[in-house]
Amino acid sequence: MAEDHHEVVVFGAWPSPYSRRIEAALKLKGVPYKYIEEDLGKKSPSLLKYNPIHKKIPVLVHNGKPIAESLVILEYIDETWQEGYPLLMPKDPYQRSLARFWAKFIDDKCMPAILKACWGEEQERERAGEEVAELLKLMEKELKEKRFFGGENIGMVDIAANIIGFSLGAYEEASGVKLMTREKFPKLCNWRDEFMSNSAVIKENAPPREELISFLRNHFRKNNN
Template sequence: MAEDHEVVVFGVWGSAYSRRVETALKLKGVPYKYIEEDLSKKSPSLLKYNPIHKKIPVLVHNGKPIVESLVILEYIDETWQGGYPLLMPKDPYQRALARFWTKFIDDKCVPAILNAFRGEEQEREKAGEELAELLKLLEKELEEKRFFGGENIGMVDIAANVIGFSLGAFEEASGVKLMTREKFPKLCNWRDEFMSNSAAIKENIGPSREKFISFLRNYLRNK
């Protein structure tokens, strides 16, 4: 059985949240078994390991499930500390800031990205303006750093894959550019370097991103 493996990930190919978990495992060099879920017909294993939310991603480590992507990222960071640098800063204050920005991305940026590409035109424009204000805050937070985590990809960078993966895919599928280099040069540089940084990102996000763009083009054409 797949669950007999030491580390198992239940996910969905088009989910930025699934990609977060796989990115962290690849960066840490942790072997794992990936199981693709059909959310229209959730598997008994998914319901067994996440009976409360019944959502992906789920990480199962030695038979014990961990759910919610940000919680899983911290678990991975604390469990496999050799090799790749820690995803979370050691300093308590910096660690608190990292948690703040990951929550900011999920609670504020993700809804704005989705709303900017669906609904009526007036609603999309309003969401696009809101997203621009949120991106300004991330642009400022980057300052002159290579990544949000400094010289290495960290927790905030992996959480911000919704910008490199999801926002970029929505822009390519719709032809509407919301994060331009003129307005957000630092974020664009971050996105380009993050998306092409290593096999952990390129092999994990790249193929799924192209498939996601094709899916979104069909979705936006037929909505």
């Protein structure tokens, strides 16, 4: 297969924050890669070959060896390419375990609640919105007075939090539901602004906003009909 000839290949989908995480990490690290856009309605034989268990993006293929699941891939990238950009994960074992915890917290708790609040059944939206508020309060508290969750540099938790950094605003606009305001979450809003403007890599890696909003509206309209 053609992609096997490239040292690093990413299988992704442009609207997916999970897919965008991998590209952001590779770009921060200065790692060249080939990107393959997947049609999630008709998954390619290559994607099914490299991720036969979950059959999902993103998948990173490095020298023919596949790695699946975005948080696992981020750690692999960090451990494999240690030159140049500072490590995404803290060196201290305790701090590293905290980074893993908060990254999983974002995926396991925040993302499902956000999706329910925006596009869940009508009776569950209000309850999910309240849950999102409680979860964002915990994120705000964890941020403390730091510039980024990773300290002075964008780290693992910051990249995982791209769901809040650049996806949440599009979700809000597409669904008409407001979940994160500066009045309620000033630190998170400041972090989001810093995250999006600090690095050209992060800014350029965000999906086109209007296209994403249009995609989300169409996607969830189809699914809810």
